[in-house]
Amino acid sequence: MNGVQLLLVIVGAIAVTGIAQRRGLQPALVITLVGFAASFIPGFTGLELDSEIILGIVLPPLLYSAALNFSFISFLKNLRPIVGLGVGLVVVTALVVGVFASWVVPALTLGTAIVLGAIVAPPDAVTAVAIGTKLGLPKRVMSILTGESLVNDAAALTLFSIAVSAVVGTHTFIDSPVLLFLYSAGVGIGVGLVLGGVATVIRRFLNDPPLETVLGLIVPFAAYLLAEQLEASGVLAVVAAGFTIGATSRRAGYATRLQERDVWSSIDVLLEAFVFAYMGLQLRFVIQDVQEAGGAGSLWQVFGAALLVLLVVLVIRPVWVFASFGRNVVTDRLMRRKMASDERMRARIDRENALRAARGRKPRQFPVFLSWKESVVVSWTGMRGVVTLAAAAGVPLSLADGTPFPGRPEIQAIAFTVAVGTLLVQGLTLPALIRSLKLSDPAQDAIDEEQAAHAQAVARDASSEVFAEFVRNPPASVPPEMVKGVEERVAQRSAAAEREADPATTEFGREMGALQRRVIRAQRLAIIRERDRNLLDDEAAREFLAKLDYQEAAIESRLGDRL
Incomplete structure (x- = not known):
């Protein structure tokens, strides 16, 4: 992609975003469809970006901005559902999709199919949060969706790197996948915390809003690159740095906070618009790659398999969410029985409620889980986006011995189909689902x-x-x-x-x-x-x-x- 093409894509994406927002449409979906249509303009050539550009330039600021503006307290309050969706569901999705895809796509081995599973596993909360905010979803649901998006990318990309290394035949310094995952997560978080702490100290020393804002722009890239150099999770490093600086933002001056609010809001709009535009523009050429690799018959077979994988992806999340809902119902009943019989627990809750009453607050209901209606909404917010796109582009061209990576065109075609399909199926129906469930609490x-x-x-x-x-x-x-x-x-x-x-x-x-x-x-x-x-x-x-x-x-x- 040359500079002129890149500039035209960015300007066009911003223009389409503005039109979509003005007409009450979903920008991500509209931009993707417009990009797909634009790719058929005569003389239009394919746009190729190195996966490192998307992973190392586009993803860090998006994650950092979300972490910076997301309350760490809300993250901790909802830690269990966030980890369940952001780690547990990602691993299960990758494995189930991998086994299924290796069965329905002859070109894929189990290893390459798990690479595909890791690519399509993480949902992108951008569209879901935008819709939920507009339609008044409960704040707890919004917190869970945002928190999930901060965790699932790291889990999916770590699985992706492990699976790719196994297929390609490259050596990792830790042979055990579990230990490698733990190392990647632990070191990544550590890098983010340290770098965030250092940046906070420097910002206090600078005491200059423009310089502090510029430093904030550098932090996500520095955290990502430093963690990747240590073969750890750059994504988790970015999230940890964002949480650290966000939690200490009250120590910065008011001018810095106001300035950063506007700067990161603008960057979010720019990058999200570009990513979905790029997704739409690439789809035509992904189809061509599959056709060239196996002919028209193979093309229909691959996209038939892609629709089946899309169906599996759409089904896994509701099954996981409602299995968790059923477990929570049982846990709730057991906890209430324990509260009724345990005098110490009851006394602690009574003391907390007395303090809340003295402050004019309502008594706390404990424990609190998602209702079945909220669970339905969460189960249908699985739209794929930037990470799926970046990981699909990051599949290597060849193995360690120089032979082509097996099934690469098929992996990219299925990944793009799942991404666009979830935007079409879930993105179009989610607003109607939220309205039909009447989740907006009249007492809110x-x-x-x-x-x-x-x-x-x-x-x-x-x-x-x-x-x-x-x-x-x-x-x-x-x-x-x-x-x-x-x-x-x-x-x-x-x-x-x-x-x-x-x-x-x-x-x-x-x-x-x-x-x-x-x-x-x-x-x-x-x-x-x-x-x-x-x-x-x-x-x-x-x-x-x-x-x-x-x-x-x-x-x-x-x-x-x-x-």
């Missing part, structure tokens, strides 16, 4: 308002403490007659202090600005503390913290610039 708005009010109350208590300390020990530059009314004026972000901050009383204006900043800092710490104690919903906390960033920016604009 009331719950959200309750959480927002609780956040306001926590912030108000924190600001009251700061104001009280200010009144007890006012700075010398503040006139005594102004001390009494300072709490009300500052709490309401009145402009009175600014109007009185003329050149003769600049010090007073500066003290007012400093007081407002102390109030916001105290509110931010109080909100985070309340969230960490599990007494404030994470989503409400994040929304309130974002508002505090904008308030701090407004203070700097009104007071800082003037003074």
Whole structure:
């Protein structure tokens, strides 16, 4: 792909994304179909990108952005379903698809079929999360889907590399697949944590929003490349680095957080649009490769097998999800019996609920699992995307002895068929499914308002403490007659202090600005503390913290610039 073609693809993908969003359509699906149609334009040549470009340039920023904006607390709360879907289901899908494909596709051995299974195993949550956000899926479902997307890519790519090494005949420094998987995951996470910690320290030292944002742009690529150099999971390194920096983002300045929010949002739109456009543009040439390898008869056989593999992929996820749902129902009943008979557990839950009641919160229901309706939605969110595309392109051309990689055209054709098929089948029907199940909780708005009010109350208590300390020990530059009314004026972000901050009383204006900043800092710490104690919903906390960033920016604009 030359530079002009690449630029045209990116511009076209962005334009199609804008049109699709304006008309309420799914951008990923529309871009893929438009790309497939555009590939038949006379004179259009095939676009070839090295798999390392997609894996090493496109994937890291997408994962890093998701991890940066995803609450680690939500990740831990939903760890069990996330790991079950992101690791357990990926392994099962790869093995089942591998065994089935080796049976229905004569060109594939069991080893090459497992390579195919690893390629089609990981779903891409981009489309599902976009649809769920628009239609108001419960936040717990959204958290599980987002968390799954952060884990399943690493599991699938690790399986892919192990399977490819076994087929190609290259030696890995750890012979045991299980130990290699554990090494890849452990070292990858370690690299991400260390690099994220180092980047956090450097950002605090820089104290410059543009430089901090540039450093943030470098982190995902550095984490990925460093982990890959150590033969570990670059994907998990990126996710761990994103979690680390996201968890410590409150130590950065408000300007850095606001700037990064916009930058990563733009990068996400750009990369996702490009990937789905590339998928559509490649599909025609994948078909041609299969036809050239085995003729028209082989073409129909391969795509017939591809439809069967697509059916298997569509079925495996619901079976896994509802097996987990049934297990959770049994576990729930056993836990409730234990709670009824175990005085210590009951006392602990009673203490937690008493504390929640003192804070104006509803008692916690424990344990909490997905309902059957939520399980139906989760079971149907298996659309494939960027990782499937990148891994399919990354199948080697030849084995260690120089012979062609067996079944490579068939693997790519089936992988592309599964990716496009899941977008068509699940992507088109998911909105209707969500609407028919009526998953939008009528009480959710009331719950959200309750959480927002609780956040306001926590912030108000924190600001009251700061104001009280200010009144007890006012700075010398503040006139005594102004001390009494300072709490009300500052709490309401009145402009009175600014109007009185003329050149003769600049010090007073500066003290007012400093007081407002102390109030916001105290509110931010109080909100985070309340969230960490599990007494404030994470989503409400994040929304309130974002508002505090904008308030701090407004203070700097009104007071800082003037003074």
